[in-house]
Amino acid sequence: MDNSRSARLRRVLVAAVAAVLGAFILIPGAAAAAGTGAITGYGGKCVDVSGANTANGTKVQLWTCNGTNAQSWTVGTDGTIRALGKCLDVSAGSTADGAKVQLWDCNGTGAQQWVANAARDIVNPQANKCLDATGPSSADGTPLQIWTCSGGANQKWTVPGGGGGGTTGFVVSEAQFNQMFPSRNSFYTYAGLTDAMKKYPAFATTGSDTVKRQEAAAFLANVSHETGGLVYINEINTANYPHYCDYSQPYGCPAGQAAYYGRGPIQLSWNFNYKAAGDALGVDLLNNPNLVATNSSISWQTGLWYWMTGTGGAGTTSHNAMVNGQGFGTTIRAINSIECNGGNPAQMQSRVNLYNQFVGILGVPAGGNLTC
Structure with a gap:
């Protein structure tokens, strides 16, 4: 030394x-819980692509679960979360509290990397922040954002495949x-x-x-x-x-x-x-x-x-x-x-x-x- x-x-x-950040156990790359289906969160609502629109920049929001393709997400083995052929993305690759989450062409950047863990957080490692329901609100149409991880109910999610298995x-x-x-x-x-x-x-x-x-x-x-x-x-x-x-x-x-x-x-x-x-x-x-x-x-x-x-x-x-x-x-x-x-x-x-x-x-x- x-x-x-x-x-x-x-x-x-x-x-x-x-x-x-709030305490939780990490599962690397979200891949440990790979699967396809709904992501549910605050108020029992689903993560939803507004209007099932596939345009870059489309708002990702909370909405009453309805079983449509706009609410069918694939947790990928590459750390992405995808719907309608596009990726869950942090706007402009921002790391700031309140940066909006949107749908965007998959591009392999840190703005599209997510880690689901046993504490039911979904973390963007580039920002070191959690997927968050704005407000907090569980109303239909509530936009999703990233925010400093707090352990709050508006940052807890259930992902396809379970989102964690209790290992380090x-x-x-x-x-x-x-x-x-x-x-x-x-x-x-x-x-x-x-x-x-x-x-x-x-x-x-x-x-x-x-x-x-x-x-x-x-x-x-x-x-x-x-x-x-x-x-x-x-x-x-x-x-x-x-x-x-x-x-x-x-x-x-x-x-x-x-x-x-x-x-x-x-x-x-x-x-x-x-x-x-x-x-x-x-x-x-x-x-x-x-x-x-x-x-x-x-x-x-x-x-x-x-x-x-x-x-x-x-x-x-x-x-x-x-x-x-x-x-x-x-x-x-x-x-x-x-x-x-x-x-x-x-x-x-x-x-x-x-x-x-x-x-x-x-x-x-x-x-x-x-x-x-």
Whole structure:
């Protein structure tokens, strides 16, 4: 692990953090529940294509169930949800609350990817938001939109095939996880990781099966490097502990000057990162930073929080780097850019070696752009 103060400085987040999602168990790609039929939701109404119109941009709405083709949806093995030969689509690929949902020609974009899960949410991973009945209202003609997942009844759906089977759906099995981390600290549990994934439904569920596994391998390779194979919970170099308090922040360091050292799978450090992570996850980490070292799920959540939202020196998140084909090397730049461009080639290569090992376990190619 690189425990230098300069390395931690590069972990300042510059983007707004996504709102916390309601708890649910993921089923990847909606494909686990593939089938054709009605999708029912709020007020017992059906998801309906307005007027059975097949024009691009046609409103998708709630309507009294009537058994017509306008209410017959196919949950595809490719993560799409289709009716009348077209795809359920988020208008303009928006990720904003209130973006309308419509019918559109199928085009393979993230605006048309959906994940149905055991908690009966239908999530658009690109936006990290849930299919939502506007209002909330169950009146005929109520338009559907995406909205921050809240667990509300207007975001609960029953899809053809059942929409979930009570498994984690993670592309890494527990046996594979144990193979990757044979000497791991018992604190870093598989159950803690899969529970943490409830906060970020786009993680390892976006794109093809190969991309999903590559992303999982990339995340686990980076955290393995940061923690010595999931052995270390707390930063090793205790001399660094007092360095991670930025008193220029208005909230200061209420847990103490030496309280914000690296903890957890991504070695979260600095008071401003504990504050930002805590705000995103709904946990007061600023006042209780040691939760990252004592609660396995929260610890994993901080790792996924940075993976999904932190850009570092890459200009993009690690998640986006993997799903958009920029390669593993870009994740290194997002997590610790000082290892790149010859800054610390041995540390960079350590991450690459772990990634190659983990994609081998998962049976997928590594892809290109492995170094930075």
